[in-house]
Amino acid sequence: MIRVLLVDDDPLVRSGLRLMLSGADDIEVVAEAGDGGEVPALVDEYAPDLVLMDIRMPGVDGLAATRLLRARPRPPAVVMLTTFKADDQVLSALRAGAAGFLLKHTPPAEIVAAVRRVKAGEPVLSPAVTEQLIAQVTQGTATDQRPEATEARTRLDRLGEREREVAVAVGQGKTNAEIAAELYMSLATVKAHVSHILTKLEHTNRVQIALTVHHAGLA
Template sequence: MDDERVRVVLVDDEHLVRMALRLIVDGEPDLVVVGEAADGDAAVGVVGEQRPDVVLMDVRMPGRDGLSATEEILGLPEPPRVLVLTTFDSDEMVLGALRVGALGFLLKDTPPPRILAAIRTVATGEPALSPAATARLITAATGPHSSDARRASRDTARGLLATLTERERETAGAIAEGLSNTDVARKLDITVATVKAHTSSMLAKLGVENRVQIALLVRDAEE
């Protein structure tokens, strides 16, 4: 097996869906499916055995759901990136997936080329969200909430962001704007290596898994 290929695990309760995804993924020279699972518990086991780079995770499955499984998987040593692929796109589903650490969210009717592009994107540590998911994220971040819940989220987020240095907070703000590492570096007049160093430091200080969760904290703090 070519060690340079992105190793993928497929998690979906429907065999035909897994079969179709396997055909799509294995047809690419730089990607390979190394395991499958039909529910959340099996997914945790397969990921532990195969140590993939990316997990394509369904959400609603018999038994353990994908969000719970994602949370446990991301708690493993050197966890994979998780890309949620589902038929459901409710606000709660999108935010739930991102808050537990998923790095991407796509609907199952997404064209195969975009699914493949998303796998490659999340494998590098960058987020990959469908247009529908992005719109719902923005709506949820700016729309009406219970004032008590909004205040609690805001206070928690502000407390966490207060642990960052001034430069790290500036980097977090740029990440929340959806900028790439290159664009963040250009905006703040620093090197890409410095952006990556700030990001790694922020992940540790904030106790989050990825850039999407940093952006969510910034959004919460601004409400």
């Protein structure tokens, strides 16, 4: 079972999420919270695999709660929820360690699929959020002139040739299976490369790898 903690200040939103997730045989909502400040204690008590959390809450918001969780040993994955198509905190949330970002009006089947993908180690981003993310990463001065680009290229220089190929494929949104087929590797080899990339780049999830690749202008 995939154990999920729901965090949203709106009880109706939590109720709707619980209803849609309860229809899946492999997902269990173990607890709910109305504020990010409740999250650490609930994680200790219920040990969820994934936290589905609103980014905007009046008390401790999702961004602050994510930072608190990612600072802990073996934290659960975090998927952010928002009602805004162009949320100005997308990049901040992903840099803080969120494994994905979904719009609240995402169809139920897609939210269930997203929970499963994150549990499997894959990132999830609604198409509208992906468009906004790419726009934020590429806006402003030329890519090769931005400080983020220099830092990203420096990080990627730590990788070996095959690791770099895998990183670029991750940045293009490919799954492990797609990367394995494209680069003629076994699935186990791809997973090993991703693990090494995370360590070398000092990242916590695939979304951060993708951000680095985009900042470097390679995807």
